Amino acid sequence: MAEELTPETPENESDRTAEAEGTEEPIKQRKNGLYPEVSDELAESMKSGWADTELHGLEPIAQAAHTERRRAALSARFPGERLVIPAGNLRTRSNDTEYPFRASTEYAYLTGDQSHDGVLVLEPTADGHEATVHLLPRSNRENGEFWLDGQGELWVGRRHSQAEAAQLLGIAAEDVRELPQKLREATGPVRVVRGHDAGIESALTDKVTAERDEELRVFLSEARLVKDEFEIAELQRACDATTRGFEDVVRVLDKAEATSERYIEGTFFLRARVDGNDVGYGSICAAGPHATTLHWVRNDGAVRSGELLLLDAGVETSELYTADVTRTLPINGRFNELQRKIYDAVYEAQEAGIAAVQPGAPYRDFHDAAQRVLATRLVEWGLLGDLDVEKVLELGLQRRWTLHGTGHMLGMDVHDCAAARRETYVAGTLEPGMCLTVEPGLYFQADDLTVPEEYRGIGVRIEDDILVTEDGNRNLSAALPRQADEIEEWMARLKG
Numbered sequence: 001m002a003e004e005l006t007p008e009t010p011e012n013e014s015d016r017t018a019e020a021e022g023t024e025e026p027i028k029q030r031k032n033g034l035y036p037e038v039s040d041e042l043a044e045s046m047k048s049g050w051a052d053t054e055l056h057g058l059e060p061i062a063q064a065a066h067t068e069r070r071r072a073a074l075s076a077r078f079p080g081e082r083l084v085i086p087a088g089n090l091r092t093r094s095n096d097t098e099y100p101f102r103a104s105t106e107y108a109y110l111t112g113d114q115s116h117d118g119v120l121v122l123e124p125t126a127d128g129h130e131a132t133v134h135l136l137p138r139s140n141r142e143n144g145e146f147w148l149d150g151q152g153e154l155w156v157g158r159r160h161s162q163a164e165a166a167q168l169l170g171i172a173a174e175d176v177r178e179l180p181q182k183l184r185e186a187t188g189p190v191r192v193v194r195g196h197d198a199g200i201e202s203a204l205t206d207k208v209t210a211e212r213d214e215e216l217r218v219f220l221s222e223a224r225l226v227k228d229e230f231e232i233a234e235l236q237r238a239c240d241a242t243t244r245g246f247e248d249v250v251r252v253l254d255k256a257e258a259t260s261e262r263y264i265e266g267t268f269f270l271r272a273r274v275d276g277n278d279v280g281y282g283s284i285c286a287a288g289p290h291a292t293t294l295h296w297v298r299n300d301g302a303v304r305s306g307e308l309l310l311l312d313a314g315v316e317t318s319e320l321y322t323a324d325v326t327r328t329l330p331i332n333g334r335f336n337e338l339q340r341k342i343y344d345a346v347y348e349a350q351e352a353g354i355a356a357v358q359p360g361a362p363y364r365d366f367h368d369a370a371q372r373v374l375a376t377r378l379v380e381w382g383l384l385g386d387l388d389v390e391k392v393l394e395l396g397l398q399r400r401w402t403l404h405g406t407g408h409m410l411g412m413d414v415h416d417c418a419a420a421r422r423e424t425y426v427a428g429t430l431e432p433g434m435c436l437t438v439e440p441g442l443y444f445q446a447d448d449l450t451v452p453e454e455y456r457g458i459g460v461r462i463e464d465d466i467l468v469t470e471d472g473n474r475n476l477s478a479a480l481p482r483q484a485d486e487i488e489e490w491m492a493r494l495k496g
Contacts, residue, residue, distance in 0.1 A: 027143070027144060027148045027149055030096075038144070043144055046147055047141055047142060047144075050141065053158065054161060054163070055160075055164050057167075058164055059167075060167070060168060060169070061168050061169065062230065063230045063319065064112060064168075064169060065170075066228050066230045066231075067109070067110055067112045067170070068170060070109060070110055070223065071131050072128070073223060074110065074122065074129075074219070074220070074223070075122060075128045075129040077219055078191065078216070078219075079128070080124045080188070081124055081189040081191055082121065082122065082123055082124060082186060082189065082190040082191070083120075083121070083122040083190075083191050083192075083216065084119060084121050084122075084183070084190065084204065085104070085106050085107050085119070085120040085121075085122075086104060086107060086118070086120075086193065086196040086200050087103040087107040087108070087113070087114070087115060087116060087117065087118035087120075087197075088101070088102075088103060088107070088117075088196035088197055089116060089117055089196075089197055089198075089199075090117075090151070096150055101114075101116045102278075103115070103118070104193065104196045105224075105320070105412045105413055106193045106217070106220045107119075107120055107193075107196070108319075108412065109223075109224065109412060110220075111133055111169055111171065112169055113135075113165070115160075115165075116136075117176055118135050118136075118176065119134040119176055119179055120132075120134075121133075121179070131172070132171065132173070132174055133165065133166075133169060133171045133173050134174050134175065135159075135160075135162060135173055135174075135175075135176050136176055136177070137161065137162060137177075138153065138159065138161050139152045139153040139154075162175065179200070180199060180203040183204055183207075184204075189212075190204055190207045190208055191212050191213050191215070192204050192208055192213055192216070193213070193216060193220070194210075214419075217419050220419075221417045222417065222420045222421065222424050224409075224411050224416055224417050225409065225417050225420060225424065225425070225431075225434055226432075226433035226434055227433045227434070227435055228433070231321060231411065232433070232435070234317050234319050234321035235321050235410065235411070235435055235465065235476055237276075237317050237321075238276065238280070238314065238315050238317045238321050238322055238323035239323045239465055239476040239477040239479070241271065241272070241275035241276050241315035241317070241323070242314050242315045242325050242480075243477065244275065245267075245268045245271035245272060245275075245313060245315060246268075246311065246313075246325070246327060248267050248268065248270070249264050249267050250491050250494040251494050252267050253303070253495070256287075256303040257303045257304065257305060257331070259303075260299070260300055260301060260302060260303060261287055261299040261301050261303055262285075262299050264285040264303070264309070264311065268283050268311075269283065271315065272313075272315045272316065275315055276315040276316050276317045276318055277316045277317060277318045278316050279313065279316060280314040280322025280323065280414050281314065281322070281324070282295075283311075283312070283313040284299075284310065284313065284326075285299040285309070285311055286299075286301075286310040286311075286459065287301055287303045287307060287308070287309045287331065288301065288302065288303075288304055288308070288457060289445075289456075289457035290310075291308055291309070291310035291443070291460070292443040292444060292446065292457065292459035293459075294403060296310075303331060305331050306331065306332055307331055308329065308330060308331065308459070309328070309329045309330075309331050310326065310327075310459055311327055311328075311329065312325070312326040312461065312463065313326075320412050321411060321412055322410070322414050323410075323465055323476075323477065324410055324437050324439075324463065325464060325465065325477045325480065326439055326461045326463035327462065327463075327480060327482075327487070328461060328462060329487060329491065330491070333491045333492055335488065338454055338458070339458065339460075342455075342458055343460050343462075343484050345373070345374060345377040346440055346441060346460045346462050347462055347482060347483060347484065348377075349374045349377075350370060350438055350439070350440050350464070350482070352369040352370055352372070352373050353366040353406055353407070353438040353440060354438050354464070354466055354473065354475065355369070356369040356370075357430065357436065357438065357466050357472075357473040358430065359430055359431060359432050359468055359469070359470060359471075359472075360429060361429065361430050362429060362430075363426055363427070363428050363429065363430055364426060364427075366406060366407060366438055367405055367406035370406045371393065371402060372393065373440075374398055374402050374440060374442060375389050375392045375393050375398040376389050378392070378398055383450070383451055400448075400450075401443055401451075402440065402441065402442060402443075403443055404439075404441065406438060406439060406440050407438045407439050407463075408437055409435065409436050410435045410437055411435060416435075430468045431468060432469055433468065434467075434468040435466065435467045435468070436465075436466055437463050437464065437465055438464055438466050439461055439462065439463030439464075440461070440462065441459065441460060441461030441462075442458075442459070442460050443458075443459040443460075443461075444457065444458050445457075464477045464478070
């Protein structure tokens with residue numbers, strides 16, 4: 001990694017404001033940089049001799065019509081109020097390197113933009129709102145920002161001009177560095193999505209309340225419960241790429257056996273970066289007894305023939321929609337008798353859960369259906385004494401081994417719509433366009449003395465992404481086999 005000439009760009013609101021008002025401090029030199037000074041001659045040379053790269057006649061991005069409709073719904077919900085939705089800022093990982101940036105879901109949902117420091121503002125008008133996206137402008141060449149600043153375009157790449165952004169997004173664009181002062185001077189009711197941009201929140205500190213801001217966040221979460229056709233296509237694209245990622249993993253299981261779970265993680269990550277933006281969440285590459293840890297993301301354990309691999313992973317598309325799929329695979333390509341018995345129970349539970357995903361059905365029906373199957377099998381296996389299934393479910397005793405809920409909403413976040421009100425989510429009713437996971441599991445911990453020794457250390461989960469349709473449901477991740485025999489045949493074919 002090349003050594004930058006200076007530290008990163010100003011991080012806070014006062015620095016942004018100073019730049020916009022023409023009172024910016026000189027760009028600081030790196031404390032231990034090899035070039036402690038810039039000669040006047042070099043500074044002058046760097047100002048000129050550059051081609052005009054402005055782009056003209058750009059077509060709007062694919063989802064511009066959808067984001068416009070989403071903003072219209074938001075406008076109708078909060079008439080007469082100024083609404084502020086930030087993308088978020090870069091976060092320093094160490095010294096002068098940053099974590100990869102991912103725009104806030106609310107901002108990306110309403111704009112289609114993924115720029116750091118961006119802020120969408122809906123200004124109230126007589127008949128609705130006027131939307132403006134506030135962005136960092138192109139790097140300044142006159143003051144040397146573009147080559148001296150750590151976030152200058154010479155270092156991190158060209159960004160769109162505001163004129164280009166307006167064409168692409170279908171929204172008027174302005175300089176975000178001027179926004180904090182405008183917000184401080186603004187009058188009237190304001191709401192902001194909190195937790196993404198401390199500088200913007202500071203400019204609004206005397207104008208907003210936590211309760212009103214939470215209402216905005218809840219509305220935007222609930223707005224995503226039903227997906228439009230653009231979102232459904234993105235989720236299908238995410239599932240298709242995830243299918244290819246699982247196939248990649250099966251092909252290299254021998255290499256994972258020679259190394260560790262990290263080979264699996266790296267293999268899937270390569271697919272996510274080639275076919276999408278990133279992984280939608282930390283991949284769970286849990287081999288052997290690690291499969292009983294729900295969120296095993298250390299991925300540093302051994303991969304051994306004869307054990308199971310629980311792979312829970314999803315590709316996030318370039319438009320930030322993620323899949324969330326789990327398969328439990330026999331590492332050597334064949335389930336043994338006990339592994340198959342446990343796997344088949346989970347498969348049967350998932351089948352019952354998927355069948356319960358229907359328009360007009362209570363949301364939790366799929367969970368209850370899957371849990372009933374698993375409780376029935378646990379009773380049949382003698383793991384719950386002489387209790388019957390109804391009593392087990394009443395007391396929730398199956399949860400010792402089923403552990404988690406059977407699914408969740410899916411979309412731009414892996415656990416999408418999490419801020420929605422309970423009555424519109426877990427206590428609500430399924431509607432066409434909703435997308436959720438169905439993911440029952442059984443997990444027998446390695447130290448669980450209440451089960452036979454041969455069960456201990458076995459964990460199985462099967463997860464698919466299910467779209468509610470007008471007449472039932474559609475499995476977006478159906479390209480990956482689920483039934484035990486199909487799993488074995490699929491693995492044999494991929495491994496040659």
